[in-house]
Amino acid sequence: MSIVVEGKGLTQDYHVAGGLFRPSKTVRAVKGVDFAVERGKTLAIVGESGSGKSTLARIVALIDRQSGGTLRIEGEDVDIGTGKPTRALRSKVQMVFQNPYGSLNPRQKVGEALTEPLLLNSDLDGPTRREKAEAMLEKVGLQRAHFNRYPHMFSGGQRQRIAIARALMLNPALLVLDEAVSALDLSVQAQVLNLLADLQEEFNLTYVFISHDLSVVRYIADEVMVMNKGEAVEQGSRDAVFTDPQHPYTRQLFAATPITDIEAIRARVARRKAARAAALA
Amino acid sequence: MALLKIRNLTVSFATSTGPFKAVDGIDVDIEPSEVLAIVGESGSGKSVSMLAVMGLLPDTATVTADVMEFDGRDMLSMSGAERRRIIGREITMIFQEPIASLNPSFTVGFQIEEVLRINAGMSKAAARARAIELFDAVGIPEPAEKMRSYPHQLSGGQCQRVMIAIAIATNPRLLIADEPTTALDVTIQKQILDLLLDLQETHGMGLILITHDMGVVAETADRVVVQFKGQKMEEADVLSLFEAPQHPYTRALLSALPELATGDRLPTVSDYFAEAGQ
Ligand SMILES: Nc1ncnc2c1ncn2[C@@H]1O[C@H](COP(=O)(O)OP(=O)(O)O)[C@@H](O)[C@H]1O
Ligand SMILES: Nc1ncnc2c1ncn2[C@@H]1O[C@H](COP(=O)(O)OP(=O)(O)O)[C@@H](O)[C@H]1O
Numbered sequence A: 001m002s003i004v005v006e007g008k009g010l011t012q013d014y015h016v017a018g019g020l021f022r023p024s025k026t027v028r029a030v031k032g033v034d035f036a037v038e039r040g041k042t043l044a045i046v047g048e049s050g051s052g053k054s055t056l057a058r059i060v061a062l063i064d065r066q067s068g069g070t071l072r073i074e075g076e077d078v079d080i081g082t083g084k085p086t087r088a089l090r091s092k093v094q095m096v097f098q099n100p101y102g103s104l105n106p107r108q109k110v111g112e113a114l115t116e117p118l119l120l121n122s123d124l125d126g127p128t129r130r131e132k133a134e135a136m137l138e139k140v141g142l143q144r145a146h147f148n149r150y151p152h153m154f155s156g157g158q159r160q161r162i163a164i165a166r167a168l169m170l171n172p173a174l175l176v177l178d179e180a181v182s183a184l185d186l187s188v189q190a191q192v193l194n195l196l197a198d199l200q201e202e203f204n205l206t207y208v209f210i211s212h213d214l215s216v217v218r219y220i221a222d223e224v225m226v227m228n229k230g231e232a233v234e235q236g237s238r239d240a241v242f243t244d245p246q247h248p249y250t251r252q253l254f255a256a257t258p259i260t261d262i263e264a265i266r267a268r269v270a271r272r273k274a275a276r277a278a279a280l281a
Numbered sequence B: 001m002a003l004l005k006i007r008n009l010t011v012s013f014a015t016s017t018g019p020f021k022a023v024d025g026i027d028v029d030i031e032p033s034e035v036l037a038i039v040g041e042s043g044s045g046k047s048v049s050m051l052a053v054m055g056l057l058p059d060t061a062t063v064t065a066d067v068m069e070f071d072g073r074d075m076l077s078m079s080g081a082e083r084r085r086i087i088g089r090e091i092t093m094i095f096q097e098p099i100a101s102l103n104p105s106f107t108v109g110f111q112i113e114e115v116l117r118i119n120a121g122m123s124k125a126a127a128r129a130r131a132i133e134l135f136d137a138v139g140i141p142e143p144a145e146k147m148r149s150y151p152h153q154l155s156g157g158q159c160q161r162v163m164i165a166i167a168i169a170t171n172p173r174l175l176i177a178d179e180p181t182t183a184l185d186v187t188i189q190k191q192i193l194d195l196l197l198d199l200q201e202t203h204g205m206g207l208i209l210i211t212h213d214m215g216v217v218a219e220t221a222d223r224v225v226v227q228f229k230g231q232k233m234e235e236a237d238v239l240s241l242f243e244a245p246q247h248p249y250t251r252a253l254l255s256a257l258p259e260l261a262t263g264d265r266l267p268t269v270s271d272y273f274a275e276a277g278q
């Protein structure tokens, strides 16, 4: 059992510039978060907007440097400092965003999007890069022929498959997925979630999966972290968090999440009938 | 008598590749005091069908219907002036993006007072007093002070409360809410849905709730219409829909819900999509 990614006391401060009548200030968006994820497992981070999920994701994905605390990837302390992460480190961690259209360059063919990470981070020759990209397209449920198409020719779900394929080109150990299925329709979301499960099994991938949707988190997570206002208010195994939430905020989140429980619907319908009858009487 | 009765509603758009049928022969009935949910995935024509009722579609849209009656009045044959007396007064609508639905250059107080003056014929002083009452009714704290706020100074949830206050300002018989909570966090979503249902019950309004979220349907609707590619797949009371869905598309949608997953894999709707030729 090995820990792929570990955070200790991670904090992130944003400096917000002042205006004419506003002093500049510092906002602490992540307030000392600890976690560790084992290889092949999924840590899901759930919370409402502004709770600091994306800020934490960007630290873990080596996009932003943390203000405080330590980040370890495969046992080594990582400090991206002011420079870019090394090739080896960059290859280990990749990120997938909510809006695949935003992360794919509309003027770049799918093939170029997929081979670009190899061009920048490996010494593979052109034909090998192309072969790897076409094989990856098949892996994520697309076709080799899609290599020469542009992103706008694909549906939202297909574009998210392309973004996942691109993230996997460097054989990463860790994938950070920030609301990666949140913009997808239910049916497409189910397909992408299945794909993520297949890929995790095949490549023994570790996921940090960020979502505001509790039902998706319940489906995909091994471990769950609940964030509120920059703090991890609750952490535990999926079953522990979902069957016996400890923190009042977690309970509030569960209570607010609409569910399709038949008995609950039956009770609500009966309540409404009674209220109507009372109103008429 | 149905509050709103629509038969064979069709909307097609003129596009560079020819006409595109976004709504393809939809029937809608809603009774007074009923909550009707229209559910479907994106692009299924939910918004377009209701925008057609409101007359809010661009000129590229061609709208036809065999019947469109509100409260027994034929909306197809009535004059523009008659229609305007219904739309925005007896039928009002709120949208997904509450902040974008408000005018950024005016205070929210000015915007609701304007609706009360124009659509309810109130004096300036009466409109102001009523606006504060309405803000209070939709749960805006310190309503008199909040009247002076600009939309960007309020949270998304508060802007949606303002939109709801404006939408109920004329005591409408029917409120159409198009994904009113999709852009909001779940705890705020719950507050807004509770507010809408509460207003619906106390005012006896009809409420058409457009959503893509089966959980929202389960917790709000009396009756449900399931829409796919501009067509109605199924219509049922809410309990029947979840207990015994009749149409394969409804069954597929429900089985794709992660919360109902029993095994490791989620069933997907792709088989049905393949059948339907997508
Ligand atoms: N670049 C930034 N500059 C200043 N504040 C920021 C920036 N990015 C995020 N924030 C603030 O940090 C907090 C956390 O934001 P974020 O991590 O995006 O939350 P989430 O992803 O959970 O919605 C919010 O209050 C947000 O306004
Ligand atoms: N102004 C328009 N011009 C052309 N097509 C449109 C226009 N508005 C909507 N559509 C198309 O009509 C279909 C139905 O759209 P809509 O009613 O917005 O779907 P929903 O609300 O169910 O997500 C979509 O395919 C959409 O792209």
Ligand SMILES: [Mg+2]
Binding pocket: A053, A054, A055
């Ligand atoms: Mg975010």
Ligand SMILES: [Mg+2]
Binding pocket: B046, B047, B048, B178, B179
């Ligand atoms: Mg819509």
